[in-house]
Amino acid sequence: MSEVTYREAVRMALREAMTNDPRVFLMGEDVGRYGGSYACSMGLLEEFGEDRIRDTPLSESGFTGAGIGAALVGMRPIVEIMTVNFSLLALDQIVNNAATLRHMSGGQVSVPVVIRMSTGAGKQLAAQHSHSWEGFYAHVPGLKVVSPATVVDARGMLLAALEDPDPVVIFEHSGLYNSKGEMPDPPPKVDLSTARIAREGTDVTLITHGGCLQRTLDAATALAERGVSAEVIDLRVLRPLDWDTVLASVARTHRAVVVDEGWKSWGFSAEVSARIAEDGFWTLDAPVRRVAGVEVPIPYPQHLEQASIPRTPQIVEAALQAVGRG
Amino acid sequence: MGDVFEFVMPSLGADMERGVLVEWLVTVGQHVDRGDLVAVVETDKGAIEVEIWTPGTVAELVVPEGSDVPVGTVLARLSGASATADPAPSAPPAADAPPAEPSPEPAPTPVVAVPPHSGRASPWARHLAAERGVDLTGVVGTGPGGAIVGADVPQARTKPVAAGTDADAMRRAVARAMERSKREIPHYYLGTEVDLTPTLAWLERRNAAVPPPQRVLPAVLFLAAAARAVREVPQVNGFWKDGRLEVSEAVHLGVAISLRGGGLVAPAVRDADRLDLGGLMAALDDLVRRARRGRLRGSEMTDATLTTTSMGDRGVSDIQGVIYPPQVAIVGFGRVVERPWIVDGAILPRSVVRVTLAGDHRAHDGHTGGLYLSAVANLLTNPESLA
Amino acid sequence: MTRTEMEARVRELLVDLAPEFEADAIDPDEDLRQQLDIDSMDLHQLATSLFEVYGVDIPESERADLVTLRAIVDWLDAHVSR
Numbered sequence: 001m002s003e004v005t006y007r008e009a010v011r012m013a014l015r016e017a018m019t020n021d022p023r024v025f026l027m028g029e030d031v032g033r034y035g036g037s038y039a040c041s042m043g044l045l046e047e048f049g050e051d052r053i054r055d056t057p058l059s060e061s062g063f064t065g066a067g068i069g070a071a072l073v074g075m076r077p078i079v080e081i082m083t084v085n086f087s088l089l090a091l092d093q094i095v096n097n098a099a100t101l102r103h104m105s106g107g108q109v110s111v112p113v114v115i116r117m118s119t120g121a122g123k124q125l126a127a128q129h130s131h132s133w134e135g136f137y138a139h140v141p142g143l144k145v146v147s148p149a150t151v152v153d154a155r156g157m158l159l160a161a162l163e164d165p166d167p168v169v170i171f172e173h174s175g176l177y178n179s180k181g182e183m184p185d186p187p188p189k190v191d192l193s194t195a196r197i198a199r200e201g202t203d204v205t206l207i208t209h210g211g212c213l214q215r216t217l218d219a220a221t222a223l224a225e226r227g228v229s230a231e232v233i234d235l236r237v238l239r240p241l242d243w244d245t246v247l248a249s250v251a252r253t254h255r256a257v258v259v260d261e262g263w264k265s266w267g268f269s270a271e272v273s274a275r276i277a278e279d280g281f282w283t284l285d286a287p288v289r290r291v292a293g294v295e296v297p298i299p300y301p302q303h304l305e306q307a308s309i310p311r312t313p314q315i316v317e318a319a320l321q322a323v324g325r326g
Numbered sequence: 327m328g329d330v331f332e333f334v335m336p337s338l339g340a341d342m343e344r345g346v347l348v349e350w351l352v353t354v355g356q357h358v359d360r361g362d363l364v365a366v367v368e369t370d371k372g373a374i375e376v377e378i379w380t381p382g383t384v385a386e387l388v389v390p391e392g393s394d395v396p397v398g399t400v401l402a403r404l405s406g407a408s409a410t411a412d413p414a415p416s417a418p419p420a421a422d423a424p425p426a427e428p429s430p431e432p433a434p435t436p437v438v439a440v441p442p443h444s445g446r447a448s449p450w451a452r453h454l455a456a457e458r459g460v461d462l463t464g465v466v467g468t469g470p471g472g473a474i475v476g477a478d479v480p481q482a483r484t485k486p487v488a489a490g491t492d493a494d495a496m497r498r499a500v501a502r503a504m505e506r507s508k509r510e511i512p513h514y515y516l517g518t519e520v521d522l523t524p525t526l527a528w529l530e531r532r533n534a535a536v537p538p539p540q541r542v543l544p545a546v547l548f549l550a551a552a553a554r555a556v557r558e559v560p561q562v563n564g565f566w567k568d569g570r571l572e573v574s575e576a577v578h579l580g581v582a583i584s585l586r587g588g589g590l591v592a593p594a595v596r597d598a599d600r601l602d603l604g605g606l607m608a609a610l611d612d613l614v615r616r617a618r619r620g621r622l623r624g625s626e627m628t629d630a631t632l633t634t635t636s637m638g639d640r641g642v643s644d645i646q647g648v649i650y651p652p653q654v655a656i657v658g659f660g661r662v663v664e665r666p667w668i669v670d671g672a673i674l675p676r677s678v679v680r681v682t683l684a685g686d687h688r689a690h691d692g693h694t695g696g697l698y699l700s701a702v703a704n705l706l707t708n709p710e711s712l713a
Numbered sequence: 714m715t716r717t718e719m720e721a722r723v724r725e726l727l728v729d730l731a732p733e734f735e736a737d738a739i740d741p742d743e744d745l746r747q748q749l750d751i752d753s754m755d756l757h758q759l760a761t762s763l764f765e766v767y768g769v770d771i772p773e774s775e776r777a778d779l780v781t782l783r784a785i786v787d788w789l790d791a792h793v794s795r
C-alpha cells in the first residue's frame with residue numbers, strides 16, 4: 001500500500017499499458033514534450049519514444065479520428081483531449097464514428113479506442129475549459145462512459161478501458177489530479193460495470209461520481225454529526241449505469257439526493273432522478289433532490305466559480321430536506 | 327336507478343384506521359333509507375352504530391360479522407341505489423348542507439368523513455400501508471413538509487376482535503388526535519368569569535315548575551350558550567382545511583364525555599343552536615347514555631364543528647382545552663364555585679363559572695375569540711334568551 | 714312492594730347508569746358518586762327514573778343527603794305509597 005496522486009495513478013496505468021501491450025499508444029495535444037496539460041504523461045516520451053507518445057496539432061477532430069481509425073485496424077490508441085470543452089470539436093468523430101461503427105457494420109468491426117479528457121470546474125480556467133459534459137456523452141448509445149473518482153479507479157479504469165472492445169470515454173476531473181489516495185500493492189483490477197457504495201448509511205442515499213465524490217463524502221460526515229446516516233454511491237460508470245445498486249440503496253434508505261457538477265436542466269442528474277422516479281417510486285419517502293451545477297457558463301472569479309458548482313453545505317441541506325429536517 | 331352502491335367501512339374519526347364489523351343490523355333483500363342504522367362497528371372509541379346515506383336494497387353483505395378491516399373496505403353492496411349519492415344527513419334541508427361540513431359518508435369515496443391530514447403520504451408510506459392493510463388517516467407525518475413517510479406507518483393490527491371498548495386502543499386514539507392537535511394547531515387561550523347566581527336561581531325556578539324528566543342541568547345552559555353564541559361569532563365554528571378556515575353554517579356541538587375507565591369521546595349534538603333547553607337536555611341525556619354503552623352513531627362521531635368540555639359538578643374550576651382537529655376552537659366550562667364577588671359595590675357570595683376558549687390562531691385571533699366568549703357570557707347571564 | 718324489591722330495583726337503575734358495575738357489588742353505605750364515578754347527569758337520570766318508576770320527586774333540598782344506596786332506599790321507603 002502506498003500513497004499516490006491521481007495524476008500518478010493515471011501515469012502508472014499508461015506506463016503499464018504501454019509496457020504490456022505494444023498496440024497501445026498515446027496521442028494528444030502536448031502529451032509528449034510538455035508531459036501533458038495535467039502532467040499525466042510526464043517522462044513517458046523519454047521512456048517510450050515519439051512513435052508511442054505522439055504530440056498532435058490543435059485539431060481534435062483530426063487526431064480523435066486518427067485514433068478511431070487506428071483502433072479499427074487493431075491498435076489500442078489512447079486519445080487525450082485537453083478538456084471536455086475541446087472534445088466538442090471531436091464530437092462528430094466520437095458520436096458519428098466511434099459510437100456507431102459496430103452497429104452499422106453489423107458487428108463486423110469494433111472500435112477499441114480510449115478517449116481521456118479532463119472535466120469540471122474549480123481551477124479558474126473559465127467557461128471554455130471547465131464544463132461537465134459527462135451527461136452528454138452518457139446519452140450516446142455505443143459509448144462506455146466512466147468517471148474515476150479515486151486513484152484506484154484512475155489507474156484501473158484506464159487499463160480496463162483498453163481491454164474493452166468498444167470505445168470508452170474517461171472523464172478525469174481536473175480538480176482530482178493532485179488528490180492523493182492509497183494504492184494497494186499489487187494494484188487491483190477494476191470493472192467497468194458496477195457502482196460502488198463509498199460509505200454505508202441508512203437514512204438517505206447520496207448519488208454522485210468523479211469530482212463531487214469527496215464533497216459528498218464530506219457532506220455525509222457532516223450529516224452524521226447531525227444524526228443523519230447517509231449512504232454515498234460512487235457511480236464510477238455512467239454508461240451503462242449500475243441501476244441495480246442505485247435502486248437497491250434507495251429502497252433501503254427511501255430517499256435520494258443526486259449530486260452532479262453538470263447543469264441541472266436536461267442533465268445527468270435529471271436522468272438519474274428520473275430513473276429513480278420510474279423504477280423506485282414506491283420505495284420513496286421524499287422527492288428526489290438534486291444538487292447540480294448552476295445554469296451559467298462556469299465563471300472565472302473563484303468565488304463565483306465555487307458558487308456555480310455543488311458544495312458540501314448544499315449537499316447537506318438537500319439531504320436534510322429529504323429526511324424532513326430541512 | 328339500478329346502480330350498485332358500495333357501502334364501505336367509514337372513517338369515524340381523524341384517528342380511525344380500521345374497524346371491526348361487529349354486527350349487521352340489516353339482511354340481504356332489506357330496503358334501507360337514508361339515515362338507517364345498518365351496522366355496528368367497533369372502533370378504538372367503542373362500538374358505533376353506522377348509518378347509511380344512500381337508499382337502496384341490500385344485495386350482498388360482503389364482510390362477515392367479526393371482520394377487522396381497514397377504512398374504505400367494501401362492507402356491503404346495495405342495488406337500486408340512487409345514482410347520486412346523498413351528501414350528508416340533514417334535518418332542515420337547505421341550511422344544513424353547507425360545503426364546510428364534513429359529510430359522514432357520501433358515496434362512493436371511502437375516506438371522506440374527516441378532512442384529510444394536512445400532510446401527504448410518500449410513495450413508500452402508501453406502499454407499506456397497502457401491504458399492511460392500514461389506513462393513513464390521522465397518522466402524524468415526520469417527513470418533508472410533515473408528509474407521512476414509511477417509518478410513520480403503523481404496524482398492522484393483529485389484535486383479535488375485542489368486545490366492548492378497548493381502553494388501550496381508545497387511549498391511543500386520543501393520543502393520536504391530541505398529538506396532531508398540539509403539533510399542528512397554534513392554540514391561543516382566553517378565559518372569563520361569569521356570575522351565574524341569577525341564572526341558577528332562574529333555572530331552579532324553571533325546574534321546580536316541571537316534573538323531573540323535563541328538568542334541565544346547568545350543563546345544558548352551557549351547551550346552549552356555546553351553540554347560540556356561534557350565531558354572533560361564526561368564525562369559531564368550522565374547520566381548518568387546506569390552509570384556510572371553512573366556517574360551518576350548521577352548529578354541531580361536540581360534547582366531551584369522559585368514560586369510566588379512562589376514555590374520552592366527543593360526539594356531536596346536531597344543530598345544537600336550533601334546540602331549546604329541553605331539546606338539548608334530551609339530546610345530551612341520550613348521548614351520555616349511549617356513549618357509556620359504546621353505542622354512538624357514525625355521524626355523531628364525525629360531525630362536530632365546535633367542541634365543548636365541561637368539568638361538571640365534581641371537577642376543578644378552570645379547564646384549558648385542546649382543540650380536536652380539524653376544528654378550530656374548544657370551549658371549556660369549569661365547575662361552578664362559590665366566590666366572593668363584587669355586586670353593586672358590596673362583596674357577596676356568588677356562584678361563578680370560569681368559561682375558557684382555546685382557539686386555533688391560524689383560523690382566527692384573540693379578538694375574535696374574545697368576542698365569542700363575551701357572547702357566551704352574555705347569553706349565560708340572560709337565560710331567558712336560551713329558553 | 715317490599716323494601717328488598719325496592720333496593721333491587723334501585724340497584725338496577727344504578728347499573729343502568731354505570732354499566733361497568735355489578736348490581737350486587739354496590740356498597741349500600743358508600744357515596745355513590747365516588748363508588749360508581751357518577752356525576753350530576755347520572756343523578757339527574759336516576760331522579761328521572763325514580764319519577765318514572767315510583768312517581769316520586771326528590772326535592773332539591775334533600776338531594777344533597779341522598780348520596781348512598783341506603784339513603785335513597787330509605788327515602789323511597791318513606792315516600793312511596795304502596
